[in-house]
Amino acid sequence: MDEMLSVRQLMKxxxxxxxxxxxLTGPDHGRNMCPVCGTIxxxxxxxxxxxxxxxxxxxxxxxxxxxxxxxxxxxxxxxTAGEFYLRSYEDGVPNLYDLSSRKKRWVRNHQMGMVxxxxxxxxxxxxxxxxxxxxxxxxxxNYHVGSIRERAVQLLEKTDIPIxxxxxxxxxxxxxxQQRVQISKAMANNPPLLLLDEVTTGLDVSxxxxxLDLIREIQRELGVSxxxxxxxFSVIRMLTNRTIVMKNGRIVEQGLTDQxxxxxxxxxxxxxxxxxx
Amino acid sequence: MPLLNxxxxxxxxxxxxxxxxxxxxxxxxxxxxxxxxFIGITxxxxxxxxxxxxxxxxxxxxxxxxxxxxxxxxxxIDLARAGEREMIEIRQKEIGYVSQFLKLLPRVTAQDxxxxxxxxxGCPKERAEGEARSMLRHxxxxxxxxDTYPNTFSGGEKLRLNLAAAMVKRPKFLLLDEPTASLDNGxxxxxxxxxxxxxxxxxxxxxxxxxxxxxxxxxxxxxSMQSGSITGGRTA
Ligand SMILES: Nc1ncnc2c1ncn2[C@@H]1O[C@H](COP(=O)(O)OP(=O)(O)OP(=O)(O)O)[C@@H](O)[C@H]1O
Ligand SMILES: Nc1ncnc2c1ncn2[C@@H]1O[C@H](COP(=O)(O)OP(=O)(O)O)[C@@H](O)[C@H]1O
Ligand SMILES: [Mg+2]
Ligand SMILES: [Mg+2]
Ligand SMILES: [Zn+2]
Numbered sequence: 001m002d003e004m005l006s007v008r009q010l011m012k013x014x015x016x017x018x019x020x021x022x023x024l025t026g027p028d029h030g031r032n033m034c035p036v037c038g039t040i041x042x043x044x045x046x047x048x049x050x051x052x053x054x055x056x057x058x059x060x061x062x063x064x065x066x067x068x069x070x071x072x073x074x075x076x077x078x079x080t081a082g083e084f085y086l087r088s089y090e091d092g093v094p095n096l097y098d099l100s101s102r103k104k105r106w107v108r109n110h111q112m113g114m115v116x117x118x119x120x121x122x123x124x125x126x127x128x129x130x131x132x133x134x135x136x137x138x139x140x141x142n143y144h145v146g147s148i149r150e151r152a153v154q155l156l157e158k159t160d161i162p163i164x165x166x167x168x169x170x171x172x173x174x175x176x177x178q179q180r181v182q183i184s185k186a187m188a189n190n191p192p193l194l195l196l197d198e199v200t201t202g203l204d205v206s207x208x209x210x211x212l213d214l215i216r217e218i219q220r221e222l223g224v225s226x227x228x229x230x231x232x233f234s235v236i237r238m239l240t241n242r243t244i245v246m247k248n249g250r251i252v253e254q255g256l257t258d259q260x261x262x263x264x265x266x267x268x269x270x271x272x273x274x275x276x277x
Numbered sequence: 278m279p280l281l282n283x284x285x286x287x288x289x290x291x292x293x294x295x296x297x298x299x300x301x302x303x304x305x306x307x308x309x310x311x312x313x314x315f316i317g318i319t320x321x322x323x324x325x326x327x328x329x330x331x332x333x334x335x336x337x338x339x340x341x342x343x344x345x346x347x348x349x350x351x352x353x354i355d356l357a358r359a360g361e362r363e364m365i366e367i368r369q370k371e372i373g374y375v376s377q378f379l380k381l382l383p384r385v386t387a388q389d390x391x392x393x394x395x396x397x398x399g400c401p402k403e404r405a406e407g408e409a410r411s412m413l414r415h416x417x418x419x420x421x422x423x424d425t426y427p428n429t430f431s432g433g434e435k436l437r438l439n440l441a442a443a444m445v446k447r448p449k450f451l452l453l454d455e456p457t458a459s460l461d462n463g464x465x466x467x468x469x470x471x472x473x474x475x476x477x478x479x480x481x482x483x484x485x486x487x488x489x490x491x492x493x494x495x496x497x498x499x500x501s502m503q504s505g506s507i508t509g510g511r512t513a
Contacts, residue, residue, distance in 0.1 A: 213384060238382060267293035
């Protein structure tokens, strides 16, 4: 397998479903809710590849299925259908969605890191910053107290969190700091794959810059493969070579990032680009 | 085999928002670029010059036609149909592009911007640093600027930085979109010297110039464009 990650025909629906769901939803209909049975088709027909060391961007309007997609990759959500292969797990042979839940947990803890759109989802806000990192290390079977502490210090230093704040609760951290603790936690076990969902949304511009620089540094120095979800094209342009555009739960266009921005093909992408300030 | 053979290249833009309006970028383009050659393109604004270069670099998706390119990594490859991965690799290792508009990453110092270009090709850090410095020096970018962010640079300084970043890799094939547009004569000469130097080392080039006179001694073929088509040509 050349790809770091390969996803085929991924689908996630919420609702009981009916034979018309897929035909009556998607960008051509401008909706993700089936008019017959009310099922939400959060994402469908999603196939994508990420190569080793590559950063893939995902853009799309609110509700287009971006978060659902990355949560399904992180096994937070069970897919309705689809295949998912990771090169770092048994050479990409098994469909990860067919694994037992114990094995899925292993893959998630050892091979993936996730930074959630909402820090509440990625962090225990009432556990110390260091404790949050320790949790991720423990989940990967690292029980040595000394080395846990050492690694936590290293990660916090790397993400520019003062070590003096290590025992403080993230609840009282600024948004930018919370995102940086999430990044530390996600990176704790040196995973080959990082999923980043709107990491900079809602942060001040200068704090955004700082978080983006950190991500760029991680990518450059460690060659980690990443999927970066954002509705901000300046973030996508800065971090990625290739981009996928989603609307109403489907991929409407994918291509080289500069091509998507300068020669968008799909009507929706043209609209997105034309609405840039 | 020539380095690049463009046959019947057409690019039109389909604007959905405006009732599906079609805009012609370029049409019926035929060009052959031999190894080590330099083609100059002239023409009025809007004639379709940048469109050709952007199709080669695949910032634009050609509407029809072919662009056979002799790649080190892939052999003969039609750039009009190359996959995204192949284009990324070719951009990193073989084809450089200096754009008419300046694209620089925020918060990367001038020096680091040049270094990163080289490091991306697999060049060791120390060597990259040395070569970046000598390239910045060649283009006359004041040393006091090397460690600062380019967002505050003047148009000419940014352009010289862009040139340094593109040329430091000594790419096999270089696309130049009005690389002398906002430069004074001294800087223009630095560009011409570097072009000659790269040419001696085997780099092939396609460039758009306002004042082709200035490049007269450098180009091997010259084409002029009007309303999307090549209307005149001359071999030096
Ligand atoms: N647990 C759920 N139950 C029902 N519907 C859901 C659930 N989770 C997500 N959805 C729906 O699925 C669709 C996709 O949601 P998702 O969170 O993936 O969007 P998004 O692209 O990440 O949007 P945003 O840019 O606002 O974060 C939405 O219509 C959402 O309301
Ligand atoms: N991304 C684009 N979308 C729509 N039209 C474009 C785009 N790029 C170029 N064009 C049009 O194509 C024609 C040729 O443009 P261009 O190649 O930039 O001209 P030149 O570089 O010769 O000034 C012009 O009419 C221009 O408006
Ligand atoms: Mg979301
Ligand atoms: Mg132009
Ligand atoms: Zn239905």
